Amino acid sequence: MARLVKIVDGRIDTDEALDAVRSPGNGGLASFYGSTRDNSEGKRVHRLFYEAYEPMATIKMNEVADEIADQFGVQDLAMVHRIGEVPIGEVSVFVAAGSGHRAEAFAACRYAIDTLKETVPIWKKEFFDDEEVWVGEAPSSGAARDQSH
Amino acid sequence: MFQDMTDASLQDTKARSTDIAQVAVRFFAGAADAAGTRERTYDIEAGATVAALFDIIAADFPEMAKMKPTLRFAVNLEFADLQRALRDGDEIAIIPPVSGG
Numbered sequence: 001m002a003r004l005v006k007i008v009d010g011r012i013d014t015d016e017a018l019d020a021v022r023s024p025g026n027g028g029l030a031s032f033y034g035s036t037r038d039n040s041e042g043k044r045v046h047r048l049f050y051e052a053y054e055p056m057a058t059i060k061m062n063e064v065a066d067e068i069a070d071q072f073g074v075q076d077l078a079m080v081h082r083i084g085e086v087p088i089g090e091v092s093v094f095v096a097a098g099s100g101h102r103a104e105a106f107a108a109c110r111y112a113i114d115t116l117k118e119t120v121p122i123w124k125k126e127f128f129d130d131e132e133v134w135v136g137e138a139p140s141s142g143a144a145r146d147q148s149h
Numbered sequence: 150m151f152q153d154m155t156d157a158s159l160q161d162t163k164a165r166s167t168d169i170a171q172v173a174v175r176f177f178a179g180a181a182d183a184a185g186t187r188e189r190t191y192d193i194e195a196g197a198t199v200a201a202l203f204d205i206i207a208a209d210f211p212e213m214a215k216m217k218p219t220l221r222f223a224v225n226l227e228f229a230d231l232q233r234a235l236r237d238g239d240e241i242a243i244i245p246p247v248s249g250g
Contacts, residue, residue, distance in 0.1 A: 122249030123178035136246035
């Protein structure tokens with residue numbers, strides 16, 4: 001059984017993460033790549049920046065991995081998040097799960113990324129033509145704006 | 150001379166009855182923007198709650214007060230509610246809505 005939980009400043013080594021969840025007994029390997037998108041709410045995004053409360057983020061990611069082991073019986077899990085400047089179209093988060101069969105591997109990946117986005121203290125800032133916005137927060141201008149996501 | 154010592158001793162007792170706790174506050178994302186800093190130390194009354202600490206912080210940074218409904222708080226790397234009592238040496242994090250992924 002292997003677990004890889006990391007926060008990295010620079011490109012994510014997805015091969016390393018996939019290798020961590022391989023084992024002779026794992027017939028199903030599932031992975032999810034989160035990639036930085038060039039648009040948000042109809043506006044062009046030029047670049048993204050991620051920041052983490054690193055010691056707490058690492059703890060919360062490990063808690064997610066513990067929950068996955070409990071709920072799906074999946075022990076082989078990799079979760080890697082990139083921080084700092086991330087150019088458009090590059091991998092900002094990578095999740096991989098290895099299991100005896102595919103159903104648990106898919107379920108583990110889905111749970112990992114969904115839960116990470118809700119509980120792990122990592123923040124994303126989008127840079128538009130005319131403003132920069134921490135996603136999920138009101139714009140820094142303070143102007144009233146619909147922030148439905 | 151004897152009187153002075155008694156006064157000093159009384160002051161010590163009084164100081165102990167309202168212990169000061171020094172806590173480190175860390176700001177992230179929009180909260181760091183609102184504070185104009187990423188970390189600040191506060192001297193508070195030992196046992197004061199996260200809510201009481203936040204009132205002090207919000208008085209320093211008016212933009213932070215507006216964010217309150219969206220914020221979560223962590224004490225020593227775990228999410229904590231507003232009623233959590235603080236101790237000397239605690240690290241408090243002001244956590245805006247997370248948006249990893």
